[in-house]
Each structure stands twice: as C-alpha cells, then as structure tokens.
Amino acid sequence: MAGVIRRRARRQRLFRWVVLTVLGIFFLLPLVAMLEFTTRGAGGGFSAHTWRLLVDWPKLTETYPDLSTGIRASFGLVLLTVALTLVLLVPTVIWVRLRLPRLRRLVEFLCLLPLTIPAIVLVVGLAPVYAWVTYFLGGSPLTLTFAYTVLVLPYAYRSVDAGLSAIDVRTLAEAARSLGAGWPTVIWRVVLPNIRSAVLSAAFLTVALVLGEFTIASLLNRTNLQVAVNLLGKSSATMSVAVSLAALLLAFVLLLLLSLVGDGRRRTLKKEIS
Amino acid sequence: MTASPVAAEPVGAAARHGVPVRLAGLRRSFGTTHALDGLDLDLAPGELVALLGPSGCGKTTALRVLAGLEEADAGRVLVDGEDVTDRPVNRRGMGMVFQAYSLFPHLTARENVEFGLRLRGRPGARRRQRAEEMLELVGIAAHGHRFPHQLSGGQQQRVALARALAIEPRVLLLDEPLSALDAKVRVQLRDEIRRIQLEVGTTTLFVTHDQEEALAVADRVGVMRGGRLEQLATPAEIYLRPATAFVADFVGLSNRIPGRSGPDGTIRVLGQTLPLVAPDAAPGTPDAPVTALVRPEAVDLLPAPDGDARVLAASFLGPISRVSVTLPDGTPVVAQVGSDRLADLTPGTPVRVRLRPAPVALAS
Amino acid sequence: MAVVTTMPDPGAQAPGVRPHPARRRVRLLGVVPFFGYVGIFLAVPTLVVAVGAVTGDDGGFTLDNLARLGDSYVLAAFGRSILLSAVTALLGAVLGALLGYALVTARPDGLLRRAVTAASGVLAQFGGVTLAFAFIATIGLSGFVTEFLRDRVGIDIYASGVWLFELPGLLLVYAYFQIPLMVIVFLPALDGIRPQWREAAASLGGSTWQYWRLVGMPLLAPPFLGGTLLLFANAFSAYATAAALVSQGSPIVPLQIRGALTSEVVLGQQNLGKAMALGMIVVVALVMWLYALLQKRSAKWLG
Numbered sequence: 030m031a032g033v034i035r036r037r038a039r040r041q042r043l044f045r046w047v048v049l050t051v052l053g054i055f056f057l058l059p060l061v062a063m064l065e066f067t068t069r070g071a072g073g074g075f076s077a078h079t080w081r082l083l084v085d086w087p088k089l090t091e092t093y094p095d096l097s098t099g100i101r102a103s104f105g106l107v108l109l110t111v112a113l114t115l116v117l118l119v120p121t122v123i124w125v126r127l128r129l130p131r132l133r134r135l136v137e138f139l140c141l142l143p144l145t146i147p148a149i150v151l152v153v154g155l156a157p158v159y160a161w162v163t164y165f166l167g168g169s170p171l172t173l174t175f176a177y178t179v180l181v182l183p184y185a186y187r188s189v190d191a192g193l194s195a196i197d198v199r200t201l202a203e204a205a206r207s208l209g210a211g212w213p214t215v216i217w218r219v220v221l222p223n224i225r226s227a228v229l230s231a232a233f234l235t236v237a238l239v240l241g242e243f244t245i246a247s248l249l250n251r252t253n254l255q256v257a258v259n260l261l262g263k264s265s266a267t268m269s270v271a272v273s274l275a276a277l278l279l280a281f282v283l284l285l286l287l288s289l290v291g292d293g294r295r296r297t298l299k300k301e302i303s
Numbered sequence: 304m305t306a307s308p309v310a311a312e313p314v315g316a317a318a319r320h321g322v323p324v325r326l327a328g329l330r331r332s333f334g335t336t337h338a339l340d341g342l343d344l345d346l347a348p349g350e351l352v353a354l355l356g357p358s359g360c361g362k363t364t365a366l367r368v369l370a371g372l373e374e375a376d377a378g379r380v381l382v383d384g385e386d387v388t389d390r391p392v393n394r395r396g397m398g399m400v401f402q403a404y405s406l407f408p409h410l411t412a413r414e415n416v417e418f419g420l421r422l423r424g425r426p427g428a429r430r431r432q433r434a435e436e437m438l439e440l441v442g443i444a445a446h447g448h449r450f451p452h453q454l455s456g457g458q459q460q461r462v463a464l465a466r467a468l469a470i471e472p473r474v475l476l477l478d479e480p481l482s483a484l485d486a487k488v489r490v491q492l493r494d495e496i497r498r499i500q501l502e503v504g505t506t507t508l509f510v511t512h513d514q515e516e517a518l519a520v521a522d523r524v525g526v527m528r529g530g531r532l533e534q535l536a537t538p539a540e541i542y543l544r545p546a547t548a549f550v551a552d553f554v555g556l557s558n559r560i561p562g563r564s565g566p567d568g569t570i571r572v573l574g575q576t577l578p579l580v581a582p583d584a585a586p587g588t589p590d591a592p593v594t595a596l597v598r599p600e601a602v603d604l605l606p607a608p609d610g611d612a613r614v615l616a617a618s619f620l621g622p623i624s625r626v627s628v629t630l631p632d633g634t635p636v637v638a639q640v641g642s643d644r645l646a647d648l649t650p651g652t653p654v655r656v657r658l659r660p661a662p663v664a665l666a667s
Numbered sequence: 668m669a670v671v672t673t674m675p676d677p678g679a680q681a682p683g684v685r686p687h688p689a690r691r692r693v694r695l696l697g698v699v700p701f702f703g704y705v706g707i708f709l710a711v712p713t714l715v716v717a718v719g720a721v722t723g724d725d726g727g728f729t730l731d732n733l734a735r736l737g738d739s740y741v742l743a744a745f746g747r748s749i750l751l752s753a754v755t756a757l758l759g760a761v762l763g764a765l766l767g768y769a770l771v772t773a774r775p776d777g778l779l780r781r782a783v784t785a786a787s788g789v790l791a792q793f794g795g796v797t798l799a800f801a802f803i804a805t806i807g808l809s810g811f812v813t814e815f816l817r818d819r820v821g822i823d824i825y826a827s828g829v830w831l832f833e834l835p836g837l838l839l840v841y842a843y844f845q846i847p848l849m850v851i852v853f854l855p856a857l858d859g860i861r862p863q864w865r866e867a868a869a870s871l872g873g874s875t876w877q878y879w880r881l882v883g884m885p886l887l888a889p890p891f892l893g894g895t896l897l898l899f900a901n902a903f904s905a906y907a908t909a910a911a912l913v914s915q916g917s918p919i920v921p922l923q924i925r926g927a928l929t930s931e932v933v934l935g936q937q938n939l940g941k942a943m944a945l946g947m948i949v950v951v952a953l954v955m956w957l958y959a960l961l962q963k964r965s966a967k968w969l970g
Contacts, residue, residue, distance in 0.1 A: 033391045034374050037875075041772045048769040049779075052762065052846065056790070059801035059843070062811035066804035121701040128694050136698070139705050145952045146713065147904030149921040150944040153719075153928060154712025179708045237788070243795045243907035248928060255796045259911050262800060270804050273797040277789065285785040372866050392869040399870040405863035408968040409885050418881070419871035452967055463867075470871055 060274070067271040079271045093268065099257025102170035106253060107239045109174040111232045114185050117178065119228060122189050123220050126198050140186035143179055148244040151179065159249055170251040177245070181238050185231040192227020233287040237280040321349030321506040322383035322473050324369070329378035331364055338364040339375065340530030351500050351507040353521035355514055357553065361530040362510045363478060369508060370476050371395045382473055398472030398505070400463045403483035406451040412462045413438065413447035419470035437465035440499060457488040464496065468503060475500065475507040481516060493520055514554045518542060526550045544580050544662065548596060551664035557596040558636045559666055564591045570663070572597070573656055580662040594666040599625060601659040602638035610653040612636070617645055628654060716948065719941030732942035741923065741943065747834060748903055748919040755841040756898035763849020764891060770850070771857045784854070787847035795907030802840050802912070806831055832914045840908055845898050852897055856890035859969025886968055893961035900954045903947070920947060
C-alpha cells in the first residue's frame, strides 16, 4: 500500500533525529570538552589526577582550602534553604487555600515577584538588609539562605500550587474536620501527604538552584561553591572545570530523579481512575 | 492547494442522495493485536450504520480507515463504487465528528463551520451564508460568534457536526460523538443527530460503545468483536434475535439461567421448553447442560406461597421496575415488571418464575 | 491587609455564620511569618532600589541618578544588553521550539523525552560560572575544539582576536541556556495541541501546510511569543555567566551595576547603580507583564 501516513511518520522521524543530532552535538560538546580538559595529562596524555583529588576530601581541603569551604557552605545552604522554603511556603499556601482564599492572588503575586527582579538587582537592595543580618548573625556564608529562599520562591510556589490544584484540598479538609481533626492535623496528616511529590519537586528545584547560585554570594562577599570555583579558575582551571562538571551532573541526576518521581505519581493516579 | 477533487463536484449532488460505501476485507494489526481481522461492511446510500462493541474491538479503527486517518494492512475502501483506499484523508471528502475537543479553539463557532469551505476557496459571502444555514440546522444559530471554550460540551458537538456537514461530505463519520456528554444531553443530541442525518440524507457511520445509543439511532447496527462483525442487522433484530451469545450478552441485559438441551433446537429451562434463536448452536447431545441468556422482560414473577424463588430486592425505574430474585440453587435472576405490581413483590416474598416462550440464546 | 479583614469571607465559613472578628484575626496569624519574611527580604530590597534611585548623595530627593541613565555609556550598556537578550532570545526560541517539536513527536513517556527534559531543566537553571568554564574548556584558547581545529584542520577561530570573552562569546554561551529554557516553557503548549485538530483539518480537506498556516501556527504563536519574551527577560537578568567570562570592561548592564556596587571611589556611583537596577526592573517587569498576557490567552486555547 502507498502509505501516505507511514511516509509522514518516517519524515517526522527523520526530522526528529536531525534536530536531536545537531542540537545534541551543540549541547554535549562542551560537556565532553570539560571531561577532556580535566583529564588532560601534562604531556598531552590522559590523567585522572584531578578527579582523584576531587574525591579525596582531606587532600582536597589541604590543597584548595577555599574550594572545600565553598563546597561545605553550598551543601549547608542547600539544606537550610530547602528547610526554610518548605517551612515558610507550604503551610502558608495550604492555609491560604483553606482559610484565606482572598489572599491567594496576593500570595501568588509576591511569590512570583522575584521572577521580575533580576538577582543582580536584588543584591543592590539586599546590601543594606544584609548589613543588619551580619550585625545580628555574623558574616557566615550560611546567611545567604535568606536571599536564596527569595530566589527559589517562584519555582517552589508553582510546584506546590500545582500539587494543591491537583487535589480537592477543601473537600479533604472538610472530611478530616468532620472526623474531628484540628487544623494542624488537617495540614500535617491529610493535606501534606497528598502533595508529597509536589513538595519533593520544590525541594529538588531548590537544590539545583542553590548549587548553581553565584550572583548574590559573589556580590555579598560570601564564599559558596560557585564563588570558590570562579576564584579557583584563575589559578587552577583544571580543578575548577572538574568541580563545575561534577555539580552539573549532580543537578542532572537530581532532576532526572524528579521526573521519575513525578511519573510515579501520574501512574498511580491513572491506576486509580481505571 | 485549494481546488481539491471534492470541490469540483456539484454542490449537494452527492449529499442529497447519499452514496454506497463498501469496506472489503480490511485488516490492520498493531503489533500482535488485530484491530481489524478481515472486516467486510456495506453501507447502503443514505443509511446510518452504528458500529457497536467493547473498547478494542476495532470499531474506531474501522472508522479511521474509512476516513483515511489510518491505513489498513490489507483490504479496500470503496465510496460510491470508487476505490479510495490510497487517497489521503484530505481528498476523501469525509465529514468527521470526533469524541470531543476537536473544534479549533482560536476560531469562533461560525469560523469553525466555515473552515472547510475556506480550504475550498469559496467566497466569503457564500461561506458565511452556508455556515449560518448549518448552525441553524444544528440549532445553535444564536451562538455563532462564540469561541469553543464559551460553549457547553453539547453545543461544541453541535458545532462539530455543522462543520462536518458544511463541506457536503460524501460520508459522515461519527466517532463516539456523545460519549463525553452528560446523560440528558446525550439522549437529546442523539435524537437530533438522527433527525439531521435523515434530513440531509448522507450515508453515515456511527461508532459507539453505548448499545442504547446504537439501537436508538441506527438503521442497522453492527456488533463488532475482535476486529470482525459478529452480527449486522436492524436494531430490533439485534435485540430480539441475537445471532451469537456475545451479541446477546453485549446488547441489553441478560440473565444467565442453567438448563438442559432438548430435542429439535430447543432447550429446557426452569421446567419450560423454549426455542433457540440459533438452533444450530444447540449441543449435539440431548440433555447436555447449557446456560440460557434470558432478557429481564421475558421473565415473569408470580407471587405464590409454594414458590421456590425468593424476592431479594426491587429497584423502581418509573413505569417499570426491576426485581431481583434467587432461584433455589442460588442463581440470581432479574425480572422486569410493571411498577403497579411492586406492592406484591416485597423482599422475602416467595414467587414462581415463569419465562415467556420467546426464543433464547445460549451462553458460550 | 486591612481591606481583607473588613470583607466577608464566604468560602471559608458555613453559610450564615459570620466569623467572629477575633477568630478572623487568629486566622490571619497563620500568614504572618510569610508576609514578614517576604517584607524583609523582598519588599525592603525593592524599596531600597526604588528609593535609592531618586536619592542624592546628600540624602535628599533628586532625579539626577535617573537623568544619568541617559549618559552615553549607560545607554550603550542598555543597548548591548537588549541586543544580546533579543538575539539570544530569538535564536533560543526558534531552536528550542524545534527541539520541543522533535520531542513531542516522540513517545511521551519515552526515555528520550525524559532525559532531554531533565537535561533542559539543569542547563536552563544552572548557567552561570559552570557554563563559562564549560565554554572555556571547549573553545577557550586551549580548549578542546579550538585545539582540534587549529592542529588538525588548520583553522584558527581566534585569528581576528579572542571573541569568546566579549559580546560575541556571550551570544554563543547564552544560547546554551536559552534553548533549554525554551524547551521547558514551550513543551506544555506543544502538548496542548490536540491530534484531533490535525485530523479535523485533514478531514475537512486541508493539506499539512494549510493545517500549519490556519491552525497550528495561530495556536502556537502566543506561547511562542511568550516564550521569546521570557527568554529575553532571562538573558537580560543574567549576570553570573558574563561575570565569569568577560575579562575586560562592563559591556552589559549587570556588569555596570557590579561596577557601581563595588567601586567606592566615585561619589554618587552607588545610587547610579540603584537607578540602573530600577531601569532593569522596569524592562523586565514590562516584558514579564506581556508574557503573562500571552500566557493567559494560550491557556484558554491550549490549556
């Protein structure tokens, strides 16, 4: 048979592979180059020296003290920012949905506002605020948590909001209340378990964002991973490229996990429907 | 691009009288499953045939092959005696109504209806006039300026029907057009579709999984299973004389009552001898155990103190009611009775079960 | 907030039960931490920028800072920023849309789509310093591609100067995070295109080209434009990549702001920085507002 439809499918497949190949090369080339760059030996041969050093924490600390400080600060920031974002955002968004629906627009507006304020602009305004933060809490890099929470607010809000939209929060709450639950119980034991994967996705996005943040840390003179990497770039380019690549891959794995988690949720949902 | 062969035909000539359609030996498999397994189907000019069957029986594939949206692995499609098997969908002149959400969301109802005429390069004034006529025909002339998202599901399907009819299609294809609608709208629109189809006289293929819908609108109903037709007959025949157990089971409600085969293509059930719909289907050996498929309206209940069946429950459906009873061996049986008799059939009442002497089918 | 408390709250209470004012106040307590936090770390900084932009060195009101936005070097920086953002937004939008279309023609739950989506998520968010180093390793002076082309092919890509650390370099590197961002924002719109539309258009007699001209493109135009605007705002706001890559001068606004922030030498520079920051907010807010408008339309069509 002539197969107009099959011919079109074949054309589509061809188009797909051309686009994917061309863009794939564009996107993979820098990553390959990073790998090649970090495994380049002295005489032009292969050397895993840099990567071996990267996984040898005590020796890394000794060789590049700033880098290890930056790495430690960034992981601390990841934990604190995830915690602060979730504690601040999740109960508020649920509470507003359930009890203060009139405030929903305002909360949404505030949460999405950071999208229209570039980080570089935020730093300008944050400088005086951080003078006070330093006065009360000292100059530790961990204080960047406050700024980072603002940065991740839009992404975390969208994620949590989407999670809440997917369930009937009000009916769930009414059912729980009619069974004798108080408001804290409703939020903690009823609503939260139902938006688990949305909360998880908010957390993952936060991790990726905080690991990659440079602007605010650099301009507020605090050392995090990216600041350290940038600094190191001037003296040991190889190591800084290696750390960059490692951080990139870590974030990729996290987001891939996230897509699998989201998928799992959809699959259970489908099963419930059918 | 604008002048397709369809556009060259005289306006309305084909549509007024309807054209014959023949699907011959269609085969189509997806991997190892056979969606179409040698399907043969003939539609008479102006006829409305409903394809009925469970999901996966191939009814939608059959419609899509006729539309040209899918290609068969083997077999031919003939419209008005002309082989269109290798003709792409946009040259077939089929009017198609999808399950839902097929209206172009950026166009108003009227612009949607005009779309096919625009592709044919009809001048604006005639296009508009034709669209107004079509919207009038489907009963939503007042909503022509609205966008699809401003219309209810039923209204959207009316517009979709108007759009399909506007191009004066040689064949009208309806792919579960009512299944996304509320029960009440569904019945209303179903009758409307039939009225319009009779008015324009276009040969129509209607695919549905809802047996009530199929029986209500079609000239003939084709019950499909496993990619082929089990039975193609008028609604009354399908219902009253199902050719196979599958048809009897799928169309209408059936009780499964154990019995034994009797002589001359009869069976004996509950002490009565009943004729079989398909005498050939009777087991060769006499007195073999069989299961009869009996419609609730063929079951009668007589309250009697010595009756060996017991009333379990009754559900009131308006003028009639359905009463469920259990036989002594535990077999559940549903009977349809006039609601005026409900008072005598309270739960626990002992009854005798009588079957009307209508032909019955056997479960496989 | 005062407005909120004076209005009845029909959704949250059983009909006919008027909430006690004290109860309502308790209910509002639940959002105090959030509003407090957002007030300190979002509202105050924004106000600092806005107020600082119209404050002179003596602490009084002045329009001098804003007037200095008209200085030729500031204007030139805005011009370059806008050019960089516009070019990379267009490039990213077109290529990202193509990639997105290639993805939706693949199986939706396939590994290909999942991997590309995850990678896009990383590359779109994770630009900054990493990206600068990635390109230094690729086409820096001793980069992988540079050396390959020089030693094996005999082409010196830097024959007419090292452009990687200047505006042309930024163009290339920005494309690297713009394309993935477009994939992320454009995929939902592509998913919203229902197969029935194509089939309906075909059954009504339309060719593939007619379908795209009359249905596909009009439907995808708003999300495409919206995506382009978002990409523009994204590039316009980006700082880290440029900071790590550009070695000399401050060709674009974010780097100018850094200059104003870190230099204590020139008096009045601090508040000029705030004026430039305000200028950035105005540009980005305008673009994001248009984006929101287009989003709303496409949500109606493709939601």
